[in-house]
Structure formats: C-alpha cells, structure tokens
Amino acid sequence: MSHRNARLTVHGRRILVERVRAGRPVAHVAAEMGISRPTAHKWVRRWRAEGEVGLVDRSSRPRTTPHRTPARVEERVCRLRSDRKLGPARIGPILGLPASTVHRILVRHGLNRLAHLDRPTGRRIRRYERDRPGELVHVDIKKLGNIPHGGGWRVVGRTAGDRNRQATTTERRSSSPVIGYSYIHSAVDDHSRLAYSEILSDERKETAAGFWKRANAFFAAHGITVERVLTDNGACYKSKLFTRTLATAGIAHKKIRPYRPQTNGKVERFNRTLLDEWAYQRPYTSNNERTQALAEFLHTYNHHRSHTALAGQPPISRVNNPAGQYT
Incomplete structure (x- = not known):
C-alpha cells in the first residue's frame, strides 16, 4: 500500500506510462510529475517487463528470514497460548524467549488477543466475511x-x-x-x-x-x-x-x-x-x-x-x- 505522502499511486504510475508511451522522454515526464528519474525509469521498466501488474505495489517482506524462530518453537508458543491461556511475559521464560518475540509469534498466528479465542477449547473464533458487496x-x-x-x-x-x-x-x-x-x-x-x-x-x-x-x-x-x-x-x-x-x-x-x-x-x-x-x-x-x-x-x-x-x-x-x- 502506498504511504499517504507518496508521489505516485497506481493511477499516477499509469499516467507516467501513458506519457512515456506517447513518445515523451522519461526525464521530462519525471520532472512534470515531481519524481526522480530513477523512480520513473523503475516503473517504466516494471511495466515493460510485467505489464499492468507491474504497476501495483509489491510486498516489502524479505524473501528469506534466516533468523526467524523455528516452526517447532512457534508451535509450542501457540500451544501454551491455546491450552493454558498464558501471555508473552509467562511464555517467554518457559521457552527461553524474549516476551517481545513471543508477542510477535502470537500476532503472526492471530493469537495475540484472548478475546479471539474460545476460552473452553482454546480455538480461534472464526470471523466470517461475505465475498462481495450486497451479499449481506x-x-x-x-x-x-x-x-x-x-x-x-x-x-x-x-x-x-x-x-x-x-x-x-x-x-x-x-x-x-x-x-x-x-x-x-x-x-x-x-x-x-x-x-x-x-x-x-x-x-x-x-x-x-x-x-x-x-x-x-x-x-x-x-x-x-x-x-x-x-x-x-x-x-x-x-x-x-x-x-x-x-x-x-x-x-x-x-x-x-x-x-x-x-x-x-x-x-x-x-x-x-x-x-x-x-x-x-x-x-x-x-x-x-x-x-x-x-x-x-x-x-x-x-x-x-x-x-x-x-x-x-x-x-x-x-x-x-x-x-x-x-x-
């Protein structure tokens, strides 16, 4: 998602591409739209390589996270949360993890709020949402x-x-x-x-x-x-x-x-x-x-x-x- 002060939204990138397609120099279009030349060239290059899809924002998530907590440890964190309803400050010492790390794990798995759990079973309460406007x-x-x-x-x-x-x-x-x-x-x-x-x-x-x-x-x-x-x-x-x-x-x-x-x-x-x-x-x-x-x-x-x-x-x-x- 573009931040609120971004010079270019998806709509602005389309305008940029249209002006370049019309034969205008990229440098001139960049100056008109108040952006740098490298930025303009980047979006034009993505459009040429990927088409319309290339103008949409990409995720900033890294491809690999080598220091992420192992899956088996995350599973133990989730189990302690679901079974015993413990918070990060209590789960951390049990598993030897910082409370902040435990909190991030719980957020990642949607277990950070006890209100989102069914207390007797420890299961996540399923939130529903209709697929299209007007359905309900x-x-x-x-x-x-x-x-x-x-x-x-x-x-x-x-x-x-x-x-x-x-x-x-x-x-x-x-x-x-x-x-x-x-x-x-x-x-x-x-x-x-x-x-x-x-x-x-x-x-x-x-x-x-x-x-x-x-x-x-x-x-x-x-x-x-x-x-x-x-x-x-x-x-x-x-x-x-x-x-x-x-x-x-x-x-x-x-x-x-x-x-x-x-x-x-x-x-x-x-x-x-x-x-x-x-x-x-x-x-x-x-x-x-x-x-x-x-x-x-x-x-x-x-x-x-x-x-x-x-x-x-x-x-x-x-x-x-x-x-x-x-x-």
Missing part, C-alpha cells in the same frame, strides 16, 4: 436520548440543564419534562462495511420499512445490489410490512437467533463507533446540531476513516473494486 447487509436501531435546546446537564451543569429541559418541551410526566429519544437506523454492508444511517423519531414498522427503501437506494447508487438483509427480532423487523418491502425488491430477509446479537455484530460494532466518534465525540447544544454532524461523520467513515478489518482502507475502497479486488 446488517440492519439495526440505536436509541439515543434527545438533547434539550442549549445543552444537557453534562455540558452546562445540572441547574442550567434542568432549565433547558423545562424550556425545550411542554410534555410532562410526573412533573418532569419529557425530552424523548431519537432512533438511529443503520445499515452496514458486510463485505465493504459501507454504512448508511438516518435519525428518525421512532422504530415503528412503517418507519423501518421507509428507512430500508432509502438505504437500498443509497447502496444502489454505489453500484451495490443487495441480496440479503440481516436483522434482530425487533417488532418492526418481524412485521409483514418490513418483510414485504424486502421481498418486493427481491431481497431475502434473515433474522438472528434470539439473544445472539453477535450474529449481527458488524452493525453492532458500527453502533459503538457511532457513539464514540459522533454522538459523544463532542458536546452538542441541541438535537439539530447533533443531527447535522451525522452527515459529516458518515462521509468520513465511508470515504476517509481507515478500517482495521479492511487493512487500513476506508469502506469505499472495496466498493470501487480497485484492481479487480472481488471479481
């Missing part, structure tokens, strides 16, 4: 308390917060003002993690069905044809209206097993990101201010924010299918 979309709802005009008590203090609540609404329950809730409906594509969210006033079946129509249009605008939708067993999703809305568009509806929210984990994890990086990211003085900030967050999440499950790339990188990624 996760849908869920997150409920958030509304913000009174002027800010809540966490921002302005209890006295001013109570005063803002009294001024914001005339609805009362046991003499206390009722601010109510907002419902964030979200849809996340399983393969690309492309996300779409709306802040709505309730979680009724008509609201959920209307949200899905707009979410489906959003995915379609990005070239994604949704095949299957996964939801929990909320009343709005169990309704005939929601299922019929999906069926009309030729989409299958799947519901998770009761009390197993992990099955819908991708949108559940997105909900947590929503809270950390949007809802609670900074103090808001009104519901409108928080609502307006959602669009900016979604654009950043989909187009710019690096995603650990996508090798540090944003979700849009998988939607645009660079270099035939999921053909």
Whole structure:
C-alpha cells in the first residue's frame, strides 16, 4: 500500500506510462510529475517487463528470514497460548524467549488477543466475511436520548440543564419534562462495511420499512445490489410490512437467533463507533446540531476513516473494486 505522502499511486504510475508511451522522454515526464528519474525509469521498466501488474505495489517482506524462530518453537508458543491461556511475559521464560518475540509469534498466528479465542477449547473464533458487496447487509436501531435546546446537564451543569429541559418541551410526566429519544437506523454492508444511517423519531414498522427503501437506494447508487438483509427480532423487523418491502425488491430477509446479537455484530460494532466518534465525540447544544454532524461523520467513515478489518482502507475502497479486488 502506498504511504499517504507518496508521489505516485497506481493511477499516477499509469499516467507516467501513458506519457512515456506517447513518445515523451522519461526525464521530462519525471520532472512534470515531481519524481526522480530513477523512480520513473523503475516503473517504466516494471511495466515493460510485467505489464499492468507491474504497476501495483509489491510486498516489502524479505524473501528469506534466516533468523526467524523455528516452526517447532512457534508451535509450542501457540500451544501454551491455546491450552493454558498464558501471555508473552509467562511464555517467554518457559521457552527461553524474549516476551517481545513471543508477542510477535502470537500476532503472526492471530493469537495475540484472548478475546479471539474460545476460552473452553482454546480455538480461534472464526470471523466470517461475505465475498462481495450486497451479499449481506446488517440492519439495526440505536436509541439515543434527545438533547434539550442549549445543552444537557453534562455540558452546562445540572441547574442550567434542568432549565433547558423545562424550556425545550411542554410534555410532562410526573412533573418532569419529557425530552424523548431519537432512533438511529443503520445499515452496514458486510463485505465493504459501507454504512448508511438516518435519525428518525421512532422504530415503528412503517418507519423501518421507509428507512430500508432509502438505504437500498443509497447502496444502489454505489453500484451495490443487495441480496440479503440481516436483522434482530425487533417488532418492526418481524412485521409483514418490513418483510414485504424486502421481498418486493427481491431481497431475502434473515433474522438472528434470539439473544445472539453477535450474529449481527458488524452493525453492532458500527453502533459503538457511532457513539464514540459522533454522538459523544463532542458536546452538542441541541438535537439539530447533533443531527447535522451525522452527515459529516458518515462521509468520513465511508470515504476517509481507515478500517482495521479492511487493512487500513476506508469502506469505499472495496466498493470501487480497485484492481479487480472481488471479481
């Protein structure tokens, strides 16, 4: 992967090659593109030898690693981790290895986090991912308390917060003002993690069905044809209206097993990101201010924010299918 300050991306290398193919001197093209002559000659030479594939980044991993820990030792490290759940600081003295070496071995084999292991058996928990965008979309709802005009008590203090609540609404329950809730409906594509969210006033079946129509249009605008939708067993999703809305568009509806929210984990994890990086990211003085900030967050999440499950790339990188990624 090119670093963020790289002069040449794959697209830039194609431009370089096209200009050289047109008969331009390599030195002139290098000067125009702000790169050195050796760099320009390197990419032209790779293109001539390998074609289009030669313009793609190569792995920086060495061909041989003579000082790597022997495989039998790595196997013992993995066995101690899986069977006894020991960490690097305890495995190291047992095998006579530095803790840092043990940690690198565990990372290499995907055993560095105990959360990734099934505690009773010591086996790695299998993480699934669909093969292409649209094959499965996760849908869920997150409920958030509304913000009174002027800010809540966490921002302005209890006295001013109570005063803002009294001024914001005339609805009362046991003499206390009722601010109510907002419902964030979200849809996340399983393969690309492309996300779409709306802040709505309730979680009724008509609201959920209307949200899905707009979410489906959003995915379609990005070239994604949704095949299957996964939801929990909320009343709005169990309704005939929601299922019929999906069926009309030729989409299958799947519901998770009761009390197993992990099955819908991708949108559940997105909900947590929503809270950390949007809802609670900074103090808001009104519901409108928080609502307006959602669009900016979604654009950043989909187009710019690096995603650990996508090798540090944003979700849009998988939607645009660079270099035939999921053909």
